[in-house]
Amino acid sequence: MTQDRLFSRQAGASLLTVLLVLVVLAALGAAGWWGWQEFTRLKSEKSSLADQVTTVKGELASQRAQVQSALSGLEKEQAKLAAQMTKDRAALTDLKSGGQRLWLINEARALASLASQRLLLTQDALAARRLLKAADETLARLDDPAVLPARKALALDMETLSGASQVDVQGMVLRLGALRELVAELAVPAEASPPERDTPDVDLPWWQDVLDRMPVTVRRHEGAVPLPLSGEQASLVRLTLDGSLQQAQLALMQGRAEAYGQAVENARSTLEQWFRDDDPRAAQMQATLKEMGGASVAQALPQIGNGLAAIEALKRKEGGA
Template sequence: MTQDRLLSRQQGASLWVVLVLLVIIAAVAAGGWWGWQQLSGLYAEKTTLEQQVADLRQGQARQQQNLQASLADLQQKQQNLQSRIDSDQSALADLKSGGQRLWLINEARALASLASQRLLLTQDAAASRRLLKAADGVLARLDDPRALPARQALAADMEKLSGATRVDVQAMVLRLGALRQLATELAVPASPTPPERNLDDSKDKSLWQGLLERLPVQVRHYDGKVPLPLNDAQAAQVRLTLDGSLQQAQLALMQGRGKAYQQALDSTRATLKQWFRADDPRVAQMLAALDELGGQTVEQALPDIGAGLTAIEVLKRKEAGQ
């Protein structure tokens, strides 16, 4: 009987060991499944972030293409202006008839045309006014009452330019260039890790907590959103986006497009606030500079100064007997 009881106890103990092992295996399997689900979620977030970076690169490429097209258009305009000036100079040099009067009228016409082109390309109202004043001085040398309508039209154009808003565009463009150099030095930090919730050490850890701590995936509880740190390539892409916005602001400023200029500054501010630390002194410096640049009046009053040129052309046709 004693041997039977001992055998029965041994079988009961073995059965308990088997049950405990089954419970442990089930818990490990459940924990592994849950960990796999979390790991799958992280891979999905990584795939989404890579797609966003790809879209951002495509947008940057389109911005670069638009910028290059705009610069090519400006260069073409400058070449056309230079060709027109050369043509006018050649016409003046090859002028064989009309005498001194027609030569002076052509000179005044060339100066008035150059003033219009200068205002269109550089928005330099002061330089355009000087050119119109030089054209008026040339017409004054004619000492002819028939030139008075053209001189009156030139005077009206000069008065419009005197009232035009003047902004030091060149200084603002240079300052934006300095901000572009500063942007390359900014460090794009990974999103700061939110503080973990304090665990009550006085309580005994449950079996589940002990199993979770031994899993290969580290599980944390956060009060906010899970951070998505950026690698080096993604951080470089953020800097390229910031540089592209500043380039757009420079181009819009040179073209006198005030709305596009403000939009480019707003895009730069949004990028700084989204990806860079607000307590970084250089970030604060850039935001202050953007506020100062955005507060200046960019949309210059670009008046129509074609009346003087039209009047001179009318005078030329009358002088040539056309």
């Protein structure tokens, strides 16, 4: 009995020990599985955190680049503003120290140039003189002896315009245009057509009858001028007269007195040489050209420019200073 009990106790102790070992092993297995799961989860979270850190770093780098670009643009704007302020300050200093002087000289130069152009285009001496007077008044605002030579030259030009005879140049141009309209009506000595013969004249040699029927008429001219003229020659003479009148118009509009006188003389010579003396229109045109040729266009169209040249010299001197 005693041995059986002892055996039973030993068997129970062994079984308990096995159970304890199994329980411990199960606990260790459960703990290992849980630990592995936690390790896997932590590893995944770490990888996700690493990706987030990389994204955040990229965003920070982009923001840093944008900030640097904005700072660079701001620095450029500040530099530009500083340069503009320096330029404005220099312009203000120049204006205080004499910039207004150069501005007034430029204004006077523009007025003198406009006066020359006005006289050339419209032959309006009074308007050109008013422009020169405005240029002189502009220079007078400088109150500086250095501008006296330019003012003296302007005064000379103004006196030249004041002394110009008041010839109606525009009216003369219109009168020449009216004469050009009459050229087509002037009578030119023209040759007559030879009489037609239906039958040959027995009293004339046969070769004379052949010559009379030819389109070209053989004629001798004993005078210096080959008159009468053919139709083509008469048209050419009219074109020559019209061209001389047109040259006279152009010379008047350009203020070239010598060229105007030569063109009028050429027109008178053409009339006298080629057109019939008994034509009242030709006689009227001769009288008109004689009257217009005697007009003092040299004084009516004076040459100015001394004042403009003196102002330009003054401007170059100021620019060099």
